[in-house]
Amino acid sequence: MGLLGIDSDEATKAADATATQVRAAANGGALERAKLPDEGGLTGAATRLVERLLDIGIDGRGPFDSAEKVAETALKHARGDVEQAIRIIRRDHRQIGAVGGFVTGLGGFFTMPLSLPANVLEFYLVGTRMTAATAKVRGYDLSQPEIRSAVLLTLIGADSDDLLKKAGVVASGGKWSSLAAGRLPAPALMVLNKAIGFRLLGRIGGSTFARFGRAVPILGGALGAVIDVYMLGRIGAQAAKEFPPVATYGR
Template identity: 60%
Template sequence: MGLLDLIKKDNSALRRDVETTGSALQRAREGDEGGLTGAATRLMERLLDTGIDGRGPLDSADKIAREALRKRGSTDEAIDEIVKDHTMLAATGGFLTSLGGFITMPIALPANLVEFYLLATRMVASIAKTRGYDINKPEIRSAILLTLVGADADDLLKKAGVVATGRLSNLAAQRLPGPILMVVNKAVAFRLLSTAGRGVLTRFGRGLPVAGGFVGAGLDTYLIRRIADAARHEFPEVKPA
């Protein structure tokens, strides 16, 4: 069962949030500038509130990290467990939302985008928590979102007027004001939207019934593993003072 299926089954309020965000994403894809602004704002809010803190049936990143540490003992093994679980969920979601081909693509892809980045945000936040970071700090939460965009993070920080030094987790030492962090967070959401669905091969593969499901699963698996590798790098273990 994918994350979206879990949402639809157990939490109607969160389901409406995902569906509304997906509708905004669809308007943005069709060139509605207002839709893009609304989609970016709503996506940013969902990633921070639901992806990190959890909501309804979705466990928080803090709980995921604590349970993984309890089960596995060591930090590295706990992170391996977190990445494995989220990779399986991403693959399942990618398969199910791409299974119908062109017929269901206009509805399924926006929903899958929200589902995927909720999973990715929770995974990165869980890794950060496992490594000893306070994921309630605004700077760390911004660093978590920046991890989703990979190599684009430095560019987004520069455009926001932030001097990036070393790993993204170093943002916590800069004590950036709230308005700057809000600009950074929204810039991440815009970047995610602007890069979503690019690639002719990706769109073509997902347009084929059944075969599209395997392409969707493979693509989401690749992307979430790449984000996991970035998270391992950006959040090194916090050393005791």
């Protein structure tokens, strides 16, 4: 059993099983109930995680601005320069990640059971918004289901190619182009999102850095900040790659 009570192997198996449903739905087949491990806990956790990432990470809520608003602000500060706006978005979100990683790591082992779940959710929310804002300034419509799924796929990096392959989608070019070429129906995209949620949960469960590196008070805060900044940097670079410029902003 991994961190936060999540077994990374079970989460990976669940993601693979769910991916087969995507293939069936894309071919016009009925979505059958997947025989997944820990139906109540693991499946529910994956669904809730994805819903929060989409609802808050992309659309925003309360003090957490939407990706569209972040994109508009960055473009304004960059005076319309798209690539400069993307650099601003990456810089600002890495700064947010540094603060979050440092604060949640300050207490070390004694506060980790409470602080780490909050940091994990915050990290993925920040990564989601950074990716979605990057897509927006490059000209993508964040209301399109394919774009929203592509944003989530970017969070899991190299694992996304494997997941798309199992789902019967050939990953040629960016994640957005792969999903668009696959012409997945809405039900299949919803199941794909759940599979992504399983993969994200699997990463949480297998996080060695999170388990041991942040267990030391004060030092854990510094390490948490470094790790989050580094990982957000990778996600930001991947986002720029997966969402190449389109002809017209706001497509």
